[in-house]
Amino acid sequence: MFADTAKIFIKSGDGGSGHVSFRREKYVPNGGPDGGDGGRGGDIIFEVDKGMNTLTDFRHRHKYVAENGEEGGGKRCHGKDGSDLIIKVPEGTIVRELNSGKVITDMSGENSREIILKGGRGGLGNMHFATPTMQAPRYAQPGKPGMELEVLLELKVIADVGLVGFPNVGKSSLITKSSNARPQIANYHFTTLTPHLGVVEINDGETFVMADIPGLVEGASEGIGLGHDFLRHIDRCRVLVNVTDAASLEGRDPVEDVKKINAELEKYDPALLKKPMIIAANKMDAYFDDGNSENPVDRLKREFEDKGIKVFPISAATGEGVRELLYYISGILAEMKEDVTVYEKEYDPSEAMEKELPLNIYKESSKVYVVEGARVEKMLGYTNLESEKGFNFFQNFMKEQGIIDRLKQMGLNEGDTVRVAGLEFEYYD
Numbered sequence: 001m002f003a004d005t006a007k008i009f010i011k012s013g014d015g016g017s018g019h020v021s022f023r024r025e026k027y028v029p030n031g032g033p034d035g036g037d038g039g040r041g042g043d044i045i046f047e048v049d050k051g052m053n054t055l056t057d058f059r060h061r062h063k064y065v066a067e068n069g070e071e072g073g074g075k076r077c078h079g080k081d082g083s084d085l086i087i088k089v090p091e092g093t094i095v096r097e098l099n100s101g102k103v104i105t106d107m108s109g110e111n112s113r114e115i116i117l118k119g120g121r122g123g124l125g126n127m128h129f130a131t132p133t134m135q136a137p138r139y140a141q142p143g144k145p146g147m148e149l150e151v152l153l154e155l156k157v158i159a160d161v162g163l164v165g166f167p168n169v170g171k172s173s174l175i176t177k178s179s180n181a182r183p184q185i186a187n188y189h190f191t192t193l194t195p196h197l198g199v200v201e202i203n204d205g206e207t208f209v210m211a212d213i214p215g216l217v218e219g220a221s222e223g224i225g226l227g228h229d230f231l232r233h234i235d236r237c238r239v240l241v242n243v244t245d246a247a248s249l250e251g252r253d254p255v256e257d258v259k260k261i262n263a264e265l266e267k268y269d270p271a272l273l274k275k276p277m278i279i280a281a282n283k284m285d286a287y288f289d290d291g292n293s294e295n296p297v298d299r300l301k302r303e304f305e306d307k308g309i310k311v312f313p314i315s316a317a318t319g320e321g322v323r324e325l326l327y328y329i330s331g332i333l334a335e336m337k338e339d340v341t342v343y344e345k346e347y348d349p350s351e352a353m354e355k356e357l358p359l360n361i362y363k364e365s366s367k368v369y370v371v372e373g374a375r376v377e378k379m380l381g382y383t384n385l386e387s388e389k390g391f392n393f394f395q396n397f398m399k400e401q402g403i404i405d406r407l408k409q410m411g412l413n414e415g416d417t418v419r420v421a422g423l424e425f426e427y428y429d
Contacts, residue, residue, distance in 0.1 A: 004155040004232070006058035007098060013041025013082035015120035015143030016069035018128075022136065023075075033136065035126040038143045039069030039079035041119030046095060046105065048112040049088040053197060055155050066117075069143060072125045082119055092158040092236065094343055098150040102347035108158055108236075109342045116151075117349055120144035129387040139384050149349055154232070159197055159211035160333055162237030163280075164265070166257055167214075169245045170282040172196065173316035175212040178326055202330045211237065231268045236341050239276045239332055240265075241325075246281035246296040246313065247288075254281065254296050255303050276332050277309050280325060285315035361403060363410050364419070371403055371420045380421055 016038025023031025044066055067082035089095075095104045095116065105114050123141035130137055163171040179198025196212040213233050234240065242261055244254040258279055265272040281297050289295065297313045305311060310328065314321035357375035364370050379397050384390035398404050398420075407418065407427075418425050 004055060006055045006153045007062065007150065008058055008153065009063045009148070009150050010044045010087070010117060011065045011148035012044050012085075012117040012119040012146035013066040013068040014146045015039070015041045015122040016071045016079035016082075017142045018123035018125040018140030019072035019074060019077075019079075020126045020138055020140045021074035033126040033130050034074060034076050035140050036072030036074070036077040037079065037125050037128075038072045038122030038141075039081040040122050041069045041143070041146045042066030042082035043084045043115045043119050044117040045084050045086045045113065045115050046093075046107055047086050047088055048091045048093075048107050050091060052088060052090040053157070054090065055093070055153055058153060066119060066146065068146075069119065069122050071143075072122070072140070076125070076127060079122060081122075084119075089153065090155055090157075092156045094154045094156060096152040096154060097347045097349075097352070098152050100347065101152070103343045103345055104151065104347050104349065105345060106343040108156075111342065117147040117149060120146045123382060128389065129384055131388060134386065137384075137387070139386065141384060141390075142382050144382050145378075147349055147353055149353075156235050157197065157211050157233045158209070158236050159233075160208040160237065161200075161210040161239045161241060161329055162234050163210065163212050163241050163243055164234065164261055165243035166245075166252070166261065168250065169243045169257075170316045171212045171243045174243060174280065174282065174314070174322070175210055177316050177319055177322050179210055200326055200329075202326060206330065208330060208333050213237075231264075234265070234272060235269070237275065238336055239278070239329060240272070241278045241280050241329070242309075243280045243282050244300075245283050246300070247283040247286040248296070249283060249286060255299050258300070258304065276336075278325070278329065278332075279304055279309055279311045281311055281313045282316055284313045285318050285320065359401070359403075361406050361410075367415075368417045368419065369407050369410065369412055371398075371407075371418065372422075375401070376403075376421050380423070385423070 018038050019035035021033070021035045023034045025031060044064065064085055064087055066085035069082045070079035072079045089107055091108060093107045095107070096102060097104055104116060105111065107114070121144040123143045126137045126140045129139055163174060165171055175196055175198045179200045198210050199207050200210050201207045211233065242258050244257045245252060246254045248254065262273060279300055281300055287296065297311060300311045312321055312325040312328065314325055316322065354375070357373065357378060359373040359375040361371050379394070383394055385394055412418070412427060414428050416427050418427050
């Protein structure tokens with residue numbers, strides 16, 4: 001079964017902790033601190049693989065965790081950085097935050113590689129915390145934890161031309177005749193469960209990509225059948241070719257079929273009908289003129305060509321009319337911009353996760369203010385307030401997070417007490 005959505009859990013690596021050690025050599029009995037820094041945790045990176053066209057691989061593996069950084073060592077040895085984890089996805093994959101559905105990144109166009117979650121920073125070794133008043137610090141900074149997130153992968157194939165139509169009208173046969181694609185074809189409904197992509201070459205070096213969008217049914221726009229699974233793939237197509245069975249081999253009316261497919265497209269997204277559309281009246285090799293009914297191509301032309309939709313009688317089986325159809329498509333594409341629809345970023349994991357950590361600020365009494373919650377507790381976990389560098393980091397954090405401004409709005413003045421996660425400080429501007 002074709003898979004065009006997948007839910008996975010991703011986590012970047014934790015940073016390695018800094019090391020506590022002291023230089024101990026012959027003739028240097030009281031050497032200073034020489035604990036090295038911890039290594040950086042590995043990043044989670046998404047990368048486009050041109051050889052992939054489904055998300056099937058993610059049906060069997062749902063958890064992706066990058067390597068942790070190693071702890072620092074003695075003699076100023078830096079811990080080894082954790083290896084990045086590269087997750088390969090097909091071009092056209094949109095990565096969304098699972099709960100909100102907001103777009104984290106769209107792996108399309110020029111965006112072929114992106115860091116989604118950064119690894120945790122390695123902790124500093126005790127060699128960084130020596131001061132004139134504390135020459136033998138027995139403190140090292142713990143590594144910063146990595147980031148974790150549940151994401152939804154959604155594939156919207158990238159193609160210049162999308163073939164749409166009811167099942168078994170000959171879309172797979174047309175893409176086979178037109179391009180280098182070789183889909184499996186059988187004579188039953190929903191024979192195509194994967195959007196096949198083929199490269200069509202016109203003249204020397206002039207090409208375009210054609211996608212065989214699997215068969216739609218009435219009600220597809222409401223999710224009936226496999227509708228929603230495949231309608232999303234039409235979003236990026238620049239030109240739509242509505243393929244219909246002009247010979248009515250299954251007793252269907254080709255004019256009504258075109259109208260029903262267009263109705264489903266409009267219900268899903270009205271903007272789809274603003275794209276250039278062509279009708280391919282297929283299976284003309286099997287059409288038998290009994291002299292009692294109007295030629296289906298004439299009916300299609302009378303119904304749709306006044307609306308600007310060109311009709312081409314073709315036979316994907318014999319190749320009749322296919323060349324003319326492809327040249328017409330090529331001409332339309334040549335007049336259009338080649339921009340690929342790329343969805344804008346709506347969700348930044350780093351910013352969102354920092355903001356989502358709880359933070360509670362309130363006034364306990366006329367001279368005492370309290371700041372508590374996971375956001376400050378996390379910061380204090382990897383900050384040494386006894387060192388000048390660590391205390392400066394703490395002060396900058398309080399300003400950057402807007403905590404100082406909020407306290408001032410509550411009436412904070414110089415000399416007042418601020419209790420941060422149980423630690424008390426006297427405030428001075």
